[in-house]
Amino acid sequence: xxxxxxxxxxxxxxxxxxxxxxxxxxxxxxxxxxxxxxxxxxxxxxxxxxxxxxxxxxxxxxxxxxxxxxxxxxxxxxxxxxxxxxxxxxxxxxxxxxxxxxxxxxxxxxxxxxxxxxxxxxxxxxxxxxxxxxxxxxxxxxxxxxxxxxxxxxxxxxxxxxxxxxxxxxxxxxxxxxxxxxxxxxxxxxxxxxxxxxxxxxxxxxxxxxxxxxxxxxxxxxxxxxxxxxxxxxxxxxxxxxxxxxxxxxxxxxxxxxxxxxxxxxxxxxxxxxxxxxxxxxxxxxxxxxxxxxxxxxxxxxxxxxxxxxxxxxxxxxxxxxxxxxxxxxxxxxxxxxxxxxxxxxxxxxxxxxxxxxxxxxxxxxxxxxxxxxxxxxxxxxxxxxxxxxxxxxxxxxxxxxxxxxxxxxxxxxxxxxxxxxxxxxxxxxxxxxxxxxxxxxxxxxxxxxxxxxxxxxxxxxxxxx
Amino acid sequence: xxxxxxxxxxxxxxxxxxxxxxxxxxxxxxxxxxxxxxxxxxxxxxxxxxxxxxxxxxxxxxxxxxxxxxxxxxxxxxxxxxxxxxxxxxxxxxxxxxxxxxxxxxxxxxxxxxxxxxxxxxxxxxxxxxxxxxxxxxxxxxxxxxxxxxxxxxxxxxxxxxxxxxxxxxxxxxxxxxxxxxxxxxxxxxxxxxxxxxxxxxxxxxxxxxxxxxxxxxxxxxxxxxxxxxxxxxxxxxxxxxxxxxxxxxxxxxxxxxxxxxxxxxxxxxxxxxxxxxxxxxxxxxxxxxxxxxxxxxxxxxxxxxxxxxxxxxxxxxxxxxxxxxxxxxxxxxxxxxxxxxxxxxxxxxxxxxxxxxxxxxxxxxxxxxxxxxxxxxxxxxxxxxxxxxxxxxxxxxxxxxxxxxxxxxxxxxxxxxxxxxxxxxxxxxxxxxxxxxxxxxxxxxxxxxxxxxxxxxxxxxxxxx
Numbered sequence: 039x040x041x042x043x044x045x046x047x048x049x050x051x052x053x054x055x056x057x058x059x060x061x062x063x064x065x066x067x068x069x070x071x072x073x074x075x076x077x078x079x080x081x082x083x084x085x086x087x088x089x090x091x092x093x094x095x096x097x098x099x100x101x102x103x104x105x106x107x108x109x110x111x112x113x114x115x116x117x118x119x120x121x122x123x124x125x126x127x128x129x130x131x132x133x134x135x136x137x138x139x140x141x142x143x144x145x146x147x148x149x150x151x152x153x154x155x156x157x158x159x160x161x162x163x164x165x166x167x168x169x170x171x172x173x174x175x176x177x178x179x180x181x182x183x184x185x186x187x188x189x190x191x192x193x194x195x196x197x198x199x200x201x202x203x204x205x206x207x208x209x210x211x212x213x214x215x216x217x218x219x220x221x222x223x224x225x226x227x228x229x230x231x232x233x234x235x236x237x238x239x240x241x242x243x244x245x246x247x248x249x250x251x252x253x254x255x256x257x258x259x260x261x262x263x264x265x266x267x268x269x270x271x272x273x274x275x276x277x278x279x280x281x282x283x284x285x286x287x288x289x290x291x292x293x294x295x296x297x298x299x300x301x302x303x304x305x306x307x308x309x310x311x312x313x314x315x316x317x318x319x320x321x322x323x324x325x326x327x328x329x330x331x332x333x334x335x336x337x338x339x340x341x342x343x344x345x346x347x348x349x350x351x352x353x354x355x356x357x358x359x360x361x362x363x364x365x366x367x368x369x370x371x372x373x374x375x376x377x378x379x380x381x382x383x384x385x386x387x388x389x390x391x392x393x394x395x396x397x398x399x400x401x402x403x404x405x406x407x408x409x410x411x412x413x414x415x416x417x418x419x420x421x422x423x424x425x426x427x428x429x430x431x432x433x434x435x436x437x438x439x440x441x442x443x444x445x446x447x448x449x450x451x452x453x454x455x456x457x458x459x460x461x462x463x464x465x466x467x468x469x470x471x472x473x474x475x476x477x478x479x480x481x482x483x484x485x486x487x488x489x490x491x492x493x494x495x496x497x498x499x500x501x502x503x504x
Numbered sequence: 505x506x507x508x509x510x511x512x513x514x515x516x517x518x519x520x521x522x523x524x525x526x527x528x529x530x531x532x533x534x535x536x537x538x539x540x541x542x543x544x545x546x547x548x549x550x551x552x553x554x555x556x557x558x559x560x561x562x563x564x565x566x567x568x569x570x571x572x573x574x575x576x577x578x579x580x581x582x583x584x585x586x587x588x589x590x591x592x593x594x595x596x597x598x599x600x601x602x603x604x605x606x607x608x609x610x611x612x613x614x615x616x617x618x619x620x621x622x623x624x625x626x627x628x629x630x631x632x633x634x635x636x637x638x639x640x641x642x643x644x645x646x647x648x649x650x651x652x653x654x655x656x657x658x659x660x661x662x663x664x665x666x667x668x669x670x671x672x673x674x675x676x677x678x679x680x681x682x683x684x685x686x687x688x689x690x691x692x693x694x695x696x697x698x699x700x701x702x703x704x705x706x707x708x709x710x711x712x713x714x715x716x717x718x719x720x721x722x723x724x725x726x727x728x729x730x731x732x733x734x735x736x737x738x739x740x741x742x743x744x745x746x747x748x749x750x751x752x753x754x755x756x757x758x759x760x761x762x763x764x765x766x767x768x769x770x771x772x773x774x775x776x777x778x779x780x781x782x783x784x785x786x787x788x789x790x791x792x793x794x795x796x797x798x799x800x801x802x803x804x805x806x807x808x809x810x811x812x813x814x815x816x817x818x819x820x821x822x823x824x825x826x827x828x829x830x831x832x833x834x835x836x837x838x839x840x841x842x843x844x845x846x847x848x849x850x851x852x853x854x855x856x857x858x859x860x861x862x863x864x865x866x867x868x869x870x871x872x873x874x875x876x877x878x879x880x881x882x883x884x885x886x887x888x889x890x891x892x893x894x895x896x897x898x899x900x901x902x903x904x905x906x907x908x909x910x911x912x913x914x915x916x917x918x919x920x921x922x923x924x925x926x927x928x929x930x931x932x933x934x935x936x937x938x939x940x941x942x943x944x945x946x947x948x949x950x951x952x953x954x955x956x957x958x959x960x961x962x963x964x965x966x967x968x969x970x
Binding site for chain 1: 819
């Protein structure tokens with residue numbers, strides 16, 4: 039990727055010195071963003087800039103970015119749009135590597151704002167200063183606790199560290215999506231809110247995270263694609279190595295209108311997108327749950343080598359629901375277990391338990407039985423992937439089950455996806471599995487959908503080889 | 505409904521005296537079920553029956569049900585299948601009103617078990633004793649803390665009291681589904697596991713809950729339908745008054761095979777079911793999440809009078825996702841807001857916030873703005889229902905929002921469904937809304953799906969009137 043952009047993005051996530059321009063003494067967004075940045079994991083100096091204050095939260099304040107002695111890597115700008123242009127000019131003069139322009143009131147706000155945005159772009163032309171935004175929440179990087187958002191600690195459960203990079207054209211929504219995912223211990227290598235993309239775009243960040251060793255899967259929430267050709271080119275290249283999941287909102291004409299906030303018709307675009315995405319190895323998500331669920335599956339597990347799924351369930355009902363969802367899927371089908379495999383299963387499950395696929399351990403589920411069944415299914419040639427549906431409501435099963443699942447997800451040759459039904463011990467097990475790198479979901483459909491994502495990726499990589 | 509069946513079902517949920525036949529001194533299912541029953545809300549005498557014990561958990565034990573002095577309303581039977589027949593015969597002699605035959609090893613276990621089950625049916629012929637099961641977890645009624653399951657307290661988070669009756673042909677799975685729902689404060693008037701349905705069937709319970717003033721919506725997990733004609737007749741009658749949601753698993757041929765555990769082909773049945781369900785006013789669910797989500801929406805809110813949905817969102821991204829899902833739905837579409845409504849909205853939202861549908865308050869969401877927008881949307885003739893998407897990550901919004909939502913969901917003329925994105929304060933708000941009778945869901949899709957259920961029901965009731 040372009041070296042200047044790489045260096046600037048690096049400054050977004052690993053700055054040594056950050057200026058918060060528009061930090062305030064009052065409890066407003068400018069103070070909260072400053073406070074959030076102060077709480078970084080250390081080694082990052084955070085300096086408030088405000089001509090009307092001497093100190094903010096006890097930290098010496100400077101009247102302008104230029105007045106700060108020494109280099110500034112990153113400037114987080116939270117000032118009214120009309121003075122943002124001057125601030126950006128000063129950042130360029132100061133040779134700030136990256137500016138996060140949190141301020142709104144630019145192209146999203148009408149013709150006047152659009153003009154202002156064009157002037158901002160002009161101001162950074164031929165400079166090494168790159169801009170994220172305007173109209174953005176900025177970035178979050180759990181690894182070093184970089185957080186430029188204006189959500190206070192007591193309101194927003196911040197994402198934990200992990201392997202998923204999340205690039206989003208929506209700010210508040212994306213933060214909420216991550217919060218929900220955090221409940222299930224989903225971890226993020228980084229989050230970036232793109233805002234109006236006056237300068238840095240989704241494609242720049244895809245290129246960046248493609249090279250980031252801490253990122254195993256990249257997911258994107260997009261409403262528009264700045265440069266379609268470049269985007270697809272980059273995705274095609276990147277997806278060979280790293281899975282890409284995209285939620286392209288605005289599938290319907292009305293949705294596209296809502297996204298673009300104007301009446302330009304994009305009808306028909308969606309079919310084009312579907313085909314193009316597929317060709318470039320992008321797994322497409324339809325809603326926020328799919329987006330992060332797919333990213334988790336693809337970050338944690340290898341792709342499915344085929345479409346034949348074996349289901350191991352603790353309850354008949356959940357097994358039948360899973361069977362219906364798998365059989366109705368265009369990417370999956372239920373594995374046919376041959377007589378010799380069934381015979382092996384019969385020897386380990388409870389009497390009268392079903393050894394057809396789904397393998398139903400019935401209420402007599404025990405850790406030992408689950409392990410034996412998983413071993414048999416992992417070794418069966420007729421199986422490409424395993425869905426394990428569990429609930430820990432019975433006395434005969436314990437949290438030790440988690441270790442067995444981890445063992446057979448890691449050491450077996452086939453991807454394992456877990457569904458945990460329930461919220462007491464079961465939820466605890468789901469969370470533990472997620473921290474140990476086994477994709478685990480709270481509903482049958484989400485588990486099956488995750489297998490679909492693994493199947494899509496498997497098929498794509500297979501096609502590349504051919 | 506049939507008076508004998510009504511009285512027997514009444515005894516399942518409101519027994520004065522319960523005999524637990526097969527209660528054990530050891531920590532086995534027989535002891536746990538007994539212990540669970542002992543923890544009823546009072547006024548229910550629970551007596552252990554076991555010829556090998558004098559007392560169990562400190563309660564005097566009888567050698568047989570017949571040895572118990574006084575009447576027994578309900579017998580919960582947890583003995584090996586081969587002695588169950590004798591126990592049932594004694595229950596008939598004792599004129600026990602209802603028997604829950606928890607024991608497995610009957611028709612689900614092969615030809616021998618099937619024969620045994622036939623003998624059990626013969627034993628209750630011409631008697632007033634009705635049987636639930638065999639091969640069932642029995643019943644749960646939160647209102648009086650009746651719980652015949654063998655899941656211990658520290659393993660299973662029991663359902664809370666509420667307005668949904670849940671009738672299920674799957675035991676362990678259904679219990680896990682309820683546990684998940686309990687996390688979101690979904691409440692149940694009763695749960696019944698049907699087991700093999702040797703005697704009492706799903707239709708008996710539909711008739712019973714149709715007359716239960718504590719039940720506002722009935723949901724069913726079904727794999728087979730014992731008597732299709734009677735089932736549909738009853739559903740058609742009941743659905744005029746109370747909403748019915750059915751998850752009929754075994755939609756696919758393979759799923760049907762998994763459900764029936766034999767190779768009889770039911771291919772093609774699914775299409776018949778779809779049409780018949782629709783004609784009888786049944787809302788169909790595809791997975792466990794939909795089943796309980798639909799029941800919540802239908803229990804809490806009036807049906808949609810039309811298909812035009814207004815979306816109020818705190819974040820643009822979630823609004824576009826909702827728009828796409830609504831426009832892609834066969835039951836819903838986005839309301840077109842006329843200029844006069846947009847003008848009113850413009851006066852109350854932040855500058856630059858979108859007043860098209862979705863109405864996007866942007867990050868500047870405040871309680872006051874939400875209330876004003878809701879009022880305008882409630883009063884707009886062009887709107888049939890409202891989806892409110894919220895997240896409480898911002899400092900400018902507080903839990904007071906919950907009261908505003910309740911007010912405008914109750915006092916407005918249009919159904920309101922809420923989506924809460926996030927898990928800190930937002931999850932707290934979702935839970936509070938649920939306890940106050942406003943359907944609230946943790947993902948955009950689940951909120952839109954709930955509106956679909958309300959639209960389906962509205963359309964059905966409209967058709968009935970025509």
